[in-house]
Amino acid sequence: MGDHLLEVTGLKMYFYTRDGVVKAVDGVSFVLDKGETLGVVGESGSGKSVTALTMMRLTPMPPGKVEAGDAKFKGRSLITMKEDEIRKIRGNEIAMIFQDPMTSLNPVYRIGRQIAEPLVIHKGMSKKDALLRAVELLRLVGIPNPEQRVKDYPHQFSGGMRQRAMIAMALACDPDVLIADEPTTALDVTIQAQIIELMQELQKRTGSAIIMITHDLGVVADMADRILVMYAGRPVEYGTTDEIFYKPMHPYTWGLMDSIPTHSLVEKSALNPIKGQPPSLIDVPSGCAFHPRCPYAQQRCTDEIPEYRIVEGTHGTACHFAGDPGFVRRLVENAGVKA
């Protein structure tokens, strides 16, 4: 199994706070191969971002602590390697795009200098060469007039342009893995579509693998090869995009699908949200964390934590009833009634 580009196994990240232990990531596993796209989906606070930050070792430690598990990149553990080794990987082999482009660029430096920074750090380029490369990168991400624009400060860029600049910075060193942490959440809908398209286009060109963290299934539907659905820090379902969309097994995944608004010109239909709130990570419900919100919950769900298990091929889930034909029928019927 050592031949995957990135392999995360049973990763647990706990934060020891005054109020108790926050199990932000609780046993996440996935693999990522070259040129592939993994979508990580879940509500706010489901541990998507912390999973990514843990792999990059960017979580504050303490209070955070990797409780168990590992994340291997090209066979080397990102969790146990020395600080200066992981620093050589950050921005170079694994790059990251952050959620809010308005705050992710340093206001005191020109755009060009910021895009050039990873090149100066990792490739030992001179400032001048790095700036020339920054112009090329800006052109690549579709900023008009890049020769002029590299001299701008971030406040002279709009949100969409800043996110493009962030993407340019992330791509500067041709990373093998690009982690995009809700890259479109802070943007207008029209710009969102552009950014997604841009990322797909650039992936084709550079062949880098992408981890797309989002709470929007629609964003990953097009892009992802595999999808990991998370809930309360735990993986609830993991499989190929087709498996997740056409054969979802976990009631939470069903709920997510069901809550996507449908376009219908003839019939008005009410949104169908998942009832209730995601749990606090300090006080995760007993048994299956989803049971208080699950319409199919039974006594067993309150008592026993469902183990994540492979049900079919690579498609796995953490639900007691997954794979039970009667249960699947109920899910389908119920969804049918609602729709």
Added chain:
Amino acid sequence: MSEYDRQESRNEDHGIEDSHSGLPAMPPMTDAESHIHDDQESRTLWGDAWRRLRKNRLSIIALVWLTIVVVSAISADLWVPKTLGDPRAIDSSTVMANQLKDSSFSHPLGTDDLGRDILGRLIYGARASLTVGIAAVAISVIIGLLLGALSGFYGGAVDSLIMRITDVFLAFPYILFCVLILAMLPSSARGIGPVIVSIGLLGWPSFARLFRSSVLSVKQNDYVDAGRAVGASDSRLMFRHIMPNAIAPIIVYATMSIGGTILTEAALSFLGLGVQPPEISWGRMINDGRNYLIGNHPGLVFWPGLAIILTVLAFTLLGDGLRDALDVKMKD
């Protein structure tokens, strides 16, 4: 339309521009876009700050006054002795002839009890006052930045230790402690150097605290995480990403502190613990002239007093203007 509104509306312009500037196949730039761009081409952060500072009339008056003081103090050796006479002279042959003159063409502010031109002495006094002000604050700033940066950046035990030391230093009665240090020195060792060192070594705690809090707030910003995520080392993060964003309050406070330090130096020299004759400082001049205050020659105290007031006020006003000019939120 306020500055803020204008900023907003320009952002919107960019938003629209961006939404149809699309993906790699770019439509040509419109005139409006290139205009917006030209407008901002030459802007730098310091350029912006300078433009905002220029609009503040009081700051500019302060800056002009300080420039006059600094330039005349620096160039003093070139012209003062020739035109106004030796300000340090204690030549008994000229004392009687020139003693305590009122203002005249050759002595614009009159002369002191030893027949020396007061204007000339003020100009030389400015050297000591400015040197002490700037050098002592520089020492405080360097120590304060270093400790504040360590404290704010690393937090935890380092932070606790440094901040407790800071608390202890802040608990010292500042001037009294300077007096104590200087009074322990033999009078032959007194002078400008010990004043600078003692003020500098006692002044850093407020800078450390201020910079620590500034670093703490800047550290929260996403761009610091983003910097870490591109592989920047701790020192690079501190000096390249955090420091430039956290330094503004220090610049402001340092500018204002120079004024305060000039006052401290004046007080110490007045007490005879600072600059020793024949060297001149404004505090020293007030001390020397105090016997004539009640008599017919208040100028001996008045002029150096006025110089202190104006200069301290100028540093405070300049600091005030810098605070507004360097405030990123007021960026137009």
